[in-house]
Each structure stands twice: as structure tokens, then as C-alpha cells.
Amino acid sequence: MAxxxxxxxxxxxxxxxxxxxxxxxxxxxxxxxxxxxxxPYVLPAPGTDPxxxxxxxxxxxxxxxxxxxALLNAPLVAQGWNQxxxxxxxxLTIPGDMRELFILRTxxxxxxxxxxxxxxxxGRAEGLTTRQLQILRLTPPGVLTHTExxxxxxxxxxxxxxxxxxxxxxxxxxxxxxxxxxxxxxxxMVEAVSTAGSYAFVSRFTVALNVDGLMNALVPVP
Numbered sequence: 001m002a003x004x005x006x007x008x009x010x011x012x013x014x015x016x017x018x019x020x021x022x023x024x025x026x027x028x029x030x031x032x033x034x035x036x037x038x039x040p041y042v043l044p045a046p047g048t049d050p051x052x053x054x055x056x057x058x059x060x061x062x063x064x065x066x067x068x069x070a071l072l073n074a075p076l077v078a079q080g081w082n083q084x085x086x087x088x089x090x091x092l093t094i095p096g097d098m099r100e101l102f103i104l105r106t107x108x109x110x111x112x113x114x115x116x117x118x119x120x121x122x123g124r125a126e127g128l129t130t131r132q133l134q135i136l137r138l139t140p141p142g143v144l145t146h147t148e149x150x151x152x153x154x155x156x157x158x159x160x161x162x163x164x165x166x167x168x169x170x171x172x173x174x175x176x177x178x179x180x181x182x183x184x185x186x187x188x189m190v191e192a193v194s195t196a197g198s199y200a201f202v203s204r205f206t207v208a209l210n211v212d213g214l215m216n217a218l219v220p221v222p
Contacts, residue, residue: 032066035213041069051079058086066212067114070205088198092191094184096126098159101136102196104128105163108137112203113217120222132156133222141168155183159192166196 034041043064044052055068055078064072071078092099100123107115116137123133135148141164149157158180165172181189207215 033212034066034069036210037066037070037213038208038210039070039073041066042072043069044072049075051075051082054079055082058082065118067118067206070209070211084198088195092188092195094188094191094195095155097123097128098156098192099195100126100128101132101156101159102163102192103199103202104133105136105160106167106196106199107203108219109141109164109167110200110203110207111219112207113214113219114206114211115199115203116219117214120220130222136160137219137221158183162192163196166193167200 046053046056046062049072052064052068052072055064055072056062059065059068068078071081089099100119103119104116104123106112107119120133124130128136129151131151135144135152139145139148139160142161144152144157144160152160158176161176162172162180165176177189180192184192205211
């Protein structure tokens with residue numbers, strides 16, 4: 001009887017351990033549960049707040065995210081954020097897979113589970129493969145192996161090194177900068193800095209305010 005009970009527990013134990021190993025993916029992948037944050041969520045009804053309505057319009061589905069609810073505690077910050085990230089997300093010329101690489105790599109390095117959860121599916125839609133996403137999530141900064149560089153390709157490998165530098169130390173060495181600049185115009189290098197730098201801030205914002213209760217959650221492993 002004791003053996004039978006233990007055998008029934010084994011699948012449950014294995015499931016729990018896999019969940020922990022994969023960064024509490026079950027919790028994180030349920031987007032915008034509106035779990036408690038360090039500030040209350042401000043969610044004006046449609047048609048009652050022009051700033052909130054502008055954010056809804058950009059989201060495209062008429063809803064506000066937990067991030068938006070946190071931002072709307074400071075309406076002018078929320079307004080400026082919405083305008084700036086409209087440019088970053090919708091009006092730049094860097095490749096979409098590189099843009100999402102900057103966002104996801106920054107999230108991984110800063111342990112920002114909310115940011116990763118919002119963007120993993122976007123990264124896939126822009127062409128990032130599961131193996132590439134695993135590299136972004138698991139590889140320590142500055143130590144891409146030859147195999148990982150081949151999986152990413154020269155352009156995305158250069159973008160990872162750039163994201164690592166700008167996120168972990170702010171200072172971007174000349175060789176890292178010029179390695180990425182081989183693939184981008186001057187305009188696009190400004191866009192690359194703006195994307196990686198702004199999402200380093202997004203990760204700090206979402207973690208510091210515990211947006212959607214994910215401050216201490218592990219970033220999921222794809």
C-alpha cells in the first residue's frame with residue numbers, strides 16, 4: 001500500500017520539479033493576471049480617460065495590461081511611455097527578430113519574467129526559433145560558444161554581445177559596437193541603442209514595481 005501511494009506521488013513530484021526548473025512557466029505564461037503589484041492598478045473605463053484610451057488603441061485589442069495599470073498611477077509618465085514605445089515597437093527599421101532579441105535578452109539578464117512573458121510569442125512571430133530563444137534565456141553574458149554563434153548567425157550573435165554590454169555594464173566596447181555596426185546603418189545603430197536601452201529600463205520598472213506579481217518569478221525556459 002505504501003509503495004502504491006508513493007508511485008502515485010511520483011508524477012506530481014516530477015511535475016513540480018519540472019515547473020521549478022522551467023522557471024514557473026505555468027504562472028508566467030498566463031499573461032496579465034493582475035496579481036498585486038507594489039502600486040495599485042489604475043484602469044479607467046473606456047471613454048473616461050484619453051491617456052488610457054490612447055494606450056488601448058496602441059494595444060490593438062481594446063484592453064490594458066498590468067504594466068499599463070501600474071504606469072497610469074503617473075498619467076504623464078504613462079502618456080510619454082506610450083508615445084515613445086509606439087516608435088520603438090512600430091516605427092523602427094532594425095529587423096524585427098533583432099528588436100525582439102534585444103527585448104528578450106534584456107529580460108533574461110535582468111530576471112524580468114513579466115517582460116519575457118509578454119515578448120516570447122512576439123519573438124517567435126518575428127522568426128526567433130526555440131533554440132535561439134533558449135540561448136537568449138540560458139547563456140551567461142559575454143560567453144557565446146561557437147555553436148551558439150552558428151545557431152544565431154553572425155548578425156544576431158553580434159546583437160547578443162551588444163545587448164549584454166549595454167545591459168550589464170552600460171559601457172559598450174568598440175569591438176562590440178563595430179561588430180554590430182557591420183550589419184546596420186548609423187540610423188539603425190541609434191535604433192538599436194534605443195531599443196536595448198529602453199527595454200533595460202522596462203525590466204527595471206516591471207521588477208521594481210512587482211508588476212503582475214512576478215518580481216520573484218523565474219524567467220521561463222522556452
